[in-house]
Amino acid sequence: MKKYFCLMCACISMGIIFACAHPVIRDISPQAKKAEPAARKALRESRLPSFAQPISTPPSKKGARRLIELQKRVLTKEGYLRAKFKGKEIVLPEDLPKNGKIEIKYTIGIDDILNIYIWKHVDLSRDVPVRSDGNVSLPLIGDIYAAGLEIPEFKAIIEKKYDEYIKDPQITITCKVPNSLQVSVVGAVGKPETYIGPATMTYTLRGDRTLLSILSVVSIKPNADLEESYIIRSDTIIPVNLKVLLEDGDTSQNVILHPHDTLVISEPLKEIILLGEVTKPGRYKTNRNSTILDALSLAGGINSTTANLYMAYLARDNDILPINFKRLLDYGNMSQNILLNNGDVIYIPNINENKVFVIGEVNAPGVRYFTDPMDLMEAISSSGGFQTSANRSQVVVVRGDLRKPDVYAVNVLEMMKGKSLERFYLEKGDTVYVARTAIANWNVFLSKILPTITTTKVIQSILNERWKP
Numbered sequence: 001m002k003k004y005f006c007l008m009c010a011c012i013s014m015g016i017i018f019a020c021a022h023p024v025i026r027d028i029s030p031q032a033k034k035a036e037p038a039a040r041k042a043l044r045e046s047r048l049p050s051f052a053q054p055i056s057t058p059p060s061k062k063g064a065r066r067l068i069e070l071q072k073r074v075l076t077k078e079g080y081l082r083a084k085f086k087g088k089e090i091v092l093p094e095d096l097p098k099n100g101k102i103e104i105k106y107t108i109g110i111d112d113i114l115n116i117y118i119w120k121h122v123d124l125s126r127d128v129p130v131r132s133d134g135n136v137s138l139p140l141i142g143d144i145y146a147a148g149l150e151i152p153e154f155k156a157i158i159e160k161k162y163d164e165y166i167k168d169p170q171i172t173i174t175c176k177v178p179n180s181l182q183v184s185v186v187g188a189v190g191k192p193e194t195y196i197g198p199a200t201m202t203y204t205l206r207g208d209r210t211l212l213s214i215l216s217v218v219s220i221k222p223n224a225d226l227e228e229s230y231i232i233r234s235d236t237i238i239p240v241n242l243k244v245l246l247e248d249g250d251t252s253q254n255v256i257l258h259p260h261d262t263l264v265i266s267e268p269l270k271e272i273i274l275l276g277e278v279t280k281p282g283r284y285k286t287n288r289n290s291t292i293l294d295a296l297s298l299a300g301g302i303n304s305t306t307a308n309l310y311m312a313y314l315a316r317d318n319d320i321l322p323i324n325f326k327r328l329l330d331y332g333n334m335s336q337n338i339l340l341n342n343g344d345v346i347y348i349p350n351i352n353e354n355k356v357f358v359i360g361e362v363n364a365p366g367v368r369y370f371t372d373p374m375d376l377m378e379a380i381s382s383s384g385g386f387q388t389s390a391n392r393s394q395v396v397v398v399r400g401d402l403r404k405p406d407v408y409a410v411n412v413l414e415m416m417k418g419k420s421l422e423r424f425y426l427e428k429g430d431t432v433y434v435a436r437t438a439i440a441n442w443n444v445f446l447s448k449i450l451p452t453i454t455t456t457k458v459i460q461s462i463l464n465e466r467w468k469p
Helices: 002-021 038-046 063-072 077-084 151-162 211-215 242-247 292-298 325-331 376-382 412-416 442-464
Strands: 052-055 113-118 126-129 135-138 142-145 171-177 182-187 200-204 230-233 236-239 262-265 270-276 282-286 313-316 319-321 345-348 355-360 366-369 395-399 406-410 431-434
Touching: 126 135, 142 151, 151 171, 211 242, 270 292, 282 292, 292 325, 292 345, 355 376, 376 395, 376 412, 376 431
Parallel strands: 182 262, 270 345, 355 431
Antiparallel strands: 052 406, 113 126, 113 171, 135 142, 182 200, 230 236, 230 262, 270 282, 313 319, 313 345, 355 366, 395 406, 395 431
8 A cells, every 4th residue: 555655656746847847838829819900010010110100202203214205305416416506507528529529729818928939030039928908019010919819820910910021031939828728626636835825726728628637637635525526617517527537437527628617626515423432433524425334434433342233323403313223234234324414413322331411400411420320319419409490290211212212200309208219210321301390291392302302412422522623
């Protein structure tokens, strides 16, 4: 009996030890759990504090459609020329007589200097200028009209005149300085070191008098916009593409020049700004047909290890264009490589740089850098705090790609009253905007404030860059 009692005690002890080592597992039915409200679930998943409200941004045109519209705005060649030379007659090179189809003869012109040599009469031989009235003055015979005559015609006239004073005169006439055959070259041309004054050079037409014969003695600057060159001939404009003439050998552009023509070799027509993660940020002069890739090449390319291509943008006239730099640079999508306009700004942000922008009704607006996580109150405090006119109940935070940003309205007033201990943490690149009055229509407000934020970021980036405009 005693043996059975000891065995029973041992079994009970083992049961107690087993129960303590393995807690009871309760099977709770999922249906028994109270369902979380959808609004609260969305708020929890978005990780927004209870005092922050997401704002729907105004619908924008799709990027591809906007790029197509931008391309459509590019004028045709004829339309562009008509707009550029409004009121002028425009004649294309292919509509002009070609070299070899017209006979080029020298006729005496005003300001030419003629050398008149009379054999055995050195005292009568001399250099004479053709005056503005077209006459030259010669010993014994006085004024003789010369302008517009060919040399054989003029020689016959003065031989007849001198025949009254000299027996059988033998006269030789040459044009010593053909000033009437000069053309001017202006624009992107180099000047001799000793030359003082504007870059306007005069050259004498010689040989076949073609454009190439003049270009062979002209020093063209490396940044010249060769495709935008043109010739001024009285009231007529002759556009010439020096790029295809010099680089491709297209002789259709090799125009025969006339005396007093002016060849304009265009300077770069546009100025753009490149900021951020490019090798040489700064202002650059570009040609009319320059694209985004051309501009990035001028700046030495991007810093591929630090460039944030997802957040890069092109700003134009207070607008952000839907350019996808990632597709363009990493995947070679040329549909993103649009023509640039004068004043465009390309910004490539740094992927590692932690900064936010604080603007509006604060005492010290500007950029704020941070290493540790920064919340909204810290950003406002580091910006000198609110001005008395600030609307604390609707502080706007703009986050992400400015072409399609996330926008939040934060009730900082609730935080300041101590009604919430939650914090609204900022992310790099965020823009905090403190408005002056309550925002009633968010679509109207955002349509006005987003261009302002773009301009603010561009200006601040310019101030931060280590180059001078």
